[in-house]
Amino acid sequence: MNHCLPLRSESCANCRVRELCLLVGLDTADARRLDLIIPQRMKVKKGAVLFHLGDPMRYLYAIHHGFFKTTFCSEDGREQLTGFQMPGELLGIDAISSGDYACDAIALEDSEVCPIRFTQLERLARELPSLQHNLNRTLSQELVRDHEVLMWMGNLKAQERLGAFLLDLATRMQRRGYSPHAFVLRMTREDIGAYLGLRLETVCRAIAYLRNNDIVRISGRAVEIVSQERLKALVSGCSSPRKLRSVQERLC
Template sequence: MSNLNGNNVSASIAAEKLASSSGNNPLLRTCPQNPAVSCSSCRLADLCLPISLNQNEISQLDEIIERNRPLKKGEHLYRQRDPFRSVFAVRSGSFKSYVLNADGQSRVTGFYMPGEILGMDGIGKREHMNSVMALEHSSICEIPFTQLEKLSQQLPNLQSRFFSIMGNEITKDQEIHTLLSSYSAEERLASFLLSLSARYARCQLSPERFLLHMTRGDIGEYLGLTLETVSRVFSGLQKKGILRVKNREIEIVEMGTLKALVQ
């Protein structure tokens, strides 16, 4: 049995749905990294920067966006202390951001999925505070920041949208603050899974069944737990019948009970 149900979810979940659809061109559909796909035809547009821009505004944004070559698993988008030039929108795949402390240990500061914006850790000090690594084969749109600033001067909607995106990042970080300062291991992991679930749903993927592209160690570093504790809590939630866990494949069997764990 290769997975929870005896058929291969990995392939079906991962590949198909995240492709940026490009109208009726079937070739583009199968190639989510196609650099020709514009914001206006990108199926992630309503999760991403262009939201609340009109057609004309979107095409102006389109012009400053660079669609780079895709990154392989393990490749870095940027590293700690790199000069800040751009923010990035995830087109497909996923990323982790992390910092290395003095004795070389890493701590994961975030995970990023399609439609989410990356790189705002560099805006304050004009230097990236995190490193960002692809967790799987992934592609991104690069938005040079000085050009984004210039365009925001001309498009009030874009300025407003970017203030909102940064505001949401602040809100999200403060939620993690309270999570880490008062939740138990089980509550942290439940909350983490619910966050992933909601974000998969945003991408039109199943909120009940998905793949983790990060390791138990990554999750532990993010949640302030050891990888052993993460593993034990997964086992515990499975024993209670709330989850089914098979390696990186997660099925949330009792969504309500899981939600009740974090109130």
């Protein structure tokens, strides 16, 4: 059964996430040139794999709608979840150096992607400085995010890692025009644990900590950030209940 289905094409100029993708700073004529190297938008069903680790890289995929996770398995069979991607972000950029995809990309919900043939994108970027700048910016953002996750893993306690993860999601949601205070998690608690290097029971305890200290309410996959200030204070090291109460009193 085919889990990746072609859809009717839509102009990049009319895309609702164009300001988050490779189109920033491109005029209408240049946007049309980018249109020409995107053969047809594709629908990817929930749970389907867009590409596999080791597959030859032909396309980068711009997410038009939906959410993905990326994972890879080590030689001894251990699976590592490396990221969650949302509309306006690119899948496959970690394959640029080797020419092969470095992970599996799996849809967390019914999603839509725009396949961009990489060889044509390289040629076009050489002709359009704004497009080259946007591609470089995207690569840099991915590098910065990887560094942030390494910092979480090496320096933060479990509840602080979860807090940093939720703050990152809230910021990315806000950039897409959604509420940074209330949103729905597309990933499971197991996925969150695999991403943050935590066991499932540790994730559950961290959720309980945030809930009991009235910082974040999580019911099922629905998230409500009660106080972004206190959540930021938690991530910055004010993790004890006494310090959190002190932060709350100062904010009041």
